[in-house]
Amino acid sequence: TSRIPEKWVKTTCGYCSVGCGMLLGVKDNKAVAVRGNPDHPVNRGKLCPKGLSEHHILESPGRAKQPLLRKNGVLTPVSWDEALDTMVERLRDIQSRYGNESLGVVGTGQLLTEEFYTLGKLVQLGFRTRNHDGNTTLCMASAVSGYKLSFGSDGPPGSYADMEQADLILLIGANIADNHPILCHRVDRSPGTKPRKLIVVDPRVTKTAMMADLHLAIKPRGDIALINGIAHILIREGLIDRDYIALHTNGFEEFAAYVATFTPAHVASITGLTEAQITETALLYGRAKAAFIGWTMGVNHSTQGAVTVTAINNLALITGNIGRTGAAPFSITGQCNAMGTRESGFTSSLPGYRKFDNPQDREDLAHIWNIPVDRIPTARGLAYPDIIEAAVQGRVKALWFIATNPAVSFPNYKLVEQALQSVEFLVVQDGFHPTPTSDFAHLVLPAAIWGEKEGTYTNSERRVSKANPAVRPPGEARPDFDIFLDLAEKLGVRQELYPNWHTPHDAYQEWQRVSAGRMCDYSKFSWQQIDEANGIQWGGESLYRDGIFPTPDGRAKLHLVPCDPFIEQPDAEYDFILNTGRTVEHWHTRTKTAEVELLNDMVPNAWLEINPYDATRLELKPHDRVTVHSRRGAVADLELRITGIVAPGQVFMPFHFAETNSNIVTLGSFDPISREPNFKQCAVRIERT
Ligand code: SF4
Structure with missing residues (x-):
């Protein structure tokens, strides 16, 4: 039939962070089919319903196809030249009147690493505003912060393979059956697989909870008390690794004293669980030869998200369940490239997990980029929520959103609506229009999407995979990378920031130099090698195998984590x-x-x-x-x-x-x-x- 592909293009799914390898079938420059890549180590040929139907998004009627500029209140088609000239002119004018930091930019974990890296330089060094963040702050920032607090650096320590090798899998606030469906196969405990237990901590009886040996239907925000209570029992029962604690951690004595108050009875009163459930969970965790803890938004989406992550890390550290096969505290990421953007980004950290406040880190980058070191900021600017708040307060006067839709995804809609309405200039760059956010825009830039552009995604387990173009973008839509380079040209910074760059591969090669010798070291593999290998993990299957952490003394830190009640408790009116x-x-x-x-x-x-x-x-x-x-x-x-x-x-x-x-x-x-x-x-x- 007419839908039989002429060729299959190897690529990586552009939805979630599981990072499934797929083959995109093409006929007459149209994507007509998708199938799982049987040779890909992540999904072994399987795809979920979103992946299996992903080709349908490429030609959907909702695609943005031409630049639109608001004229007399109406979004009106314009040329790319007029769109980008206007954007640079308007942003420059606003910055000249209110200062460089009157511009806020929010990118996305949907961008390719090469694009996000290019964007970071453009925003921070070209437009010279520090107010640059990713929409990943709405999903993964707590995991990033928690890892940094415990281990001295971001970077999920484990791999998907650990889930198959663990004796115990403890999932906290992670409904992977719905949200990471292909990863869910790793908890398969049918005959022939390694015998292991699954415990799911979730207030709802989710599909994942239904698969569990033990479901802990915890009261909302009971997680910290439960985790501290597990630590209490582990210490009381001697189910801890004293050698690991002595060699590789700081703060154990204070930690042990702190969790001593989290008795099973006390924890039961906070969590709504029974003492028997709490004790059974602790004993299963403590007696496992290799125990894996995975979590997602149930932990991260909290005013205590970052410290909850440190509480999870505490459990792994006191039992030595880190840095070896089957054992890890593992944040399951959200978007297809949340990892690549947090590694390469110029947002909450400098590229390559460097720190703004580290002079040597800034020197390193200034040297590679051949710019004066004082061009690199010494502190991060506003995070995403603070950019929105600054827009409401009139401190941020222009906003640029790239492949994200805050009018639906940001909490407390009235606030974000006010921000979108109150700025002098709003740019929305997206593959789709209209969206609830682009409806507010002064300028809409139509972008190419997955399947139309080239670069890399890094999944939850640090596996870097290639995304390859299979078809041309519709209408006048262009890859984000090309849009960024054209903006740099119009800003007059292209030759300085991107000397002789023409393709995303040029960005990748510079990113390899920037990441060389860092924990997230991409210098070890080329695009071709990644493609041929169906993805390569930086750091191998487990980080911290030697028990040395990237902290000043090489030790991880045990944190004392209080369990605060959540802010808005039910009452008589809102019950x-x-x-x-x-x-x-x-x-x-x-x-x-x-x-x-x-x-x-x-x-x-x-x-x-x-x-x-x-x-x-x-x-x-x-x-x-x-x-x-x-x-x-x-x-x-x-x-x-x-x-x-x-x-x-x-x-x-x-x-x-x-x-x-x-x-x-x-x-x-x-x-x-x-x-x-x-x-x-x-x-x-x-x-x-
Ligand atoms: Fe894509 Fe995630 Fe589904 Fe895999 S599990 S096919 S990466 S959406």
Whole structure:
């Protein structure tokens, strides 16, 4: 038939951080099919529903196809030259009137590493604003901060293979069956696989929880007490590795004294678990020869996200469950290139996990870039939430969003709406238009997407894989890399910042020099080698095999982590705790998956889950249409699902849907260390619509 591909292009999935290898079938410059790459070590030929239908996004009607400039209030097609000339002129004018830091830029973990690296230089050294961050602050910043606090550096210490080799897998706030479906195969415990236990800590009975040997239906924000309580039992029972602690950690005596108060009875009173469940979990963890802890947004999306990560790291450190096969504290990342962007970014760190406040790190970069060292900032600028707040307060006057959709993804919609409306100039660069964010834009730049451009993604386990172009972008859409270089040209910094660069490969080669000798060392492998090997992990399967950490004395730090109640507790008026999350069918704010008929038909709308006890109390019936109210707004017309998946007093809704935007009701509170939002808990009231 006409849909039989003429060729198959090897590439990597552009959705999530699992990083599945795939083959994209092409006929007549159209992507007509996708199949899993059977030789790829991550997915071994399998793909989830999003990956299997990914080719449909390339020609979807929602693609942005031409630059649009707002003229007399209307977004009007213009040439690329006019678009980029206007952008540079407007941003320069605003910066000349209000200072360089009146510009805020937010990129994304959807960009290729080569693009994000190029963007960082353009923003920080070209536009000379430090206010540059990634949308990864909405998902992974707490893991980054927690790793830095415990180990002295970012970098997930383990690998997917550890999940198959562990005796115990402890998943905390990680519904991988929906959110990392292909990774979920690694917890397969069918006959023939290594016998091992799975414990899932989650307030909901998620699909992943249903797979567990032990599901701990913990009260929201009970995780820190549970983790401290496990540490208490491990120490009490002598299930710790005293040699590892003595050789490789600091702070054990204070830590042991601190967790002594987290008795099973005390932890049970905070978490809603039984003492027997807490003890069984600790004993299974402590007696495992190799224990693996994985986590995602249930941990990160919290005002205590960063310190919760350090609490998890504590468990691994006191039992020596790090730096060896099957044993790791492992943050499962969100976006396809969240890792590559946090390694190469010029956002919360300097490229190559360098630090702004380290003179030698700045000298190194100035030398490679052949610029005066004082061009490199000595401190990071505003993080994403602080850029939004500064825009609301009038300190940031221009915003540039790249492949991200804050009008749906940012907490407390009213705040972000105010920011988008109040800036003098808003640029939205995206593969799709209109989106709820691009509707506010003064300038829309149409970008190429996955399948149309070349570079690398790095997945959760630090595996660098190649993404290859298979088709041309639609209309006048262009790769983000080309847009950045053209902007540099118009700014007059192209030759200085990107000497003789023409393709993303030029960016990769400089990135190899920048990362050489660093923990995330890309100098060891070329694009060709990555492609041929179906991805290469920097750092090998486990980091810290020698027990030496990148801290001044080479030791990891044990942290004392208090368990604070979450900020907005339910009360008489708002009597439920709202939890938000994802579905296997959709991706983030559905700019892509809403364009895929198959996925959209499977899950066309959001819903609200409520426990039967509460439904009876409120006289609600299955399929009633309900409204969720919080102190910030209301989301109407949600289909009610009455289910024991959620506990009494709690409700759940998926966050993907602009039409029923959960972020109208969520709380705009952020982790003071990582700046990650507290998406997971806020107080709401439920009424029939
Ligand atoms: Fe793509 Fe993630 Fe699905 Fe793999 S699991 S096919 S990387 S969306």
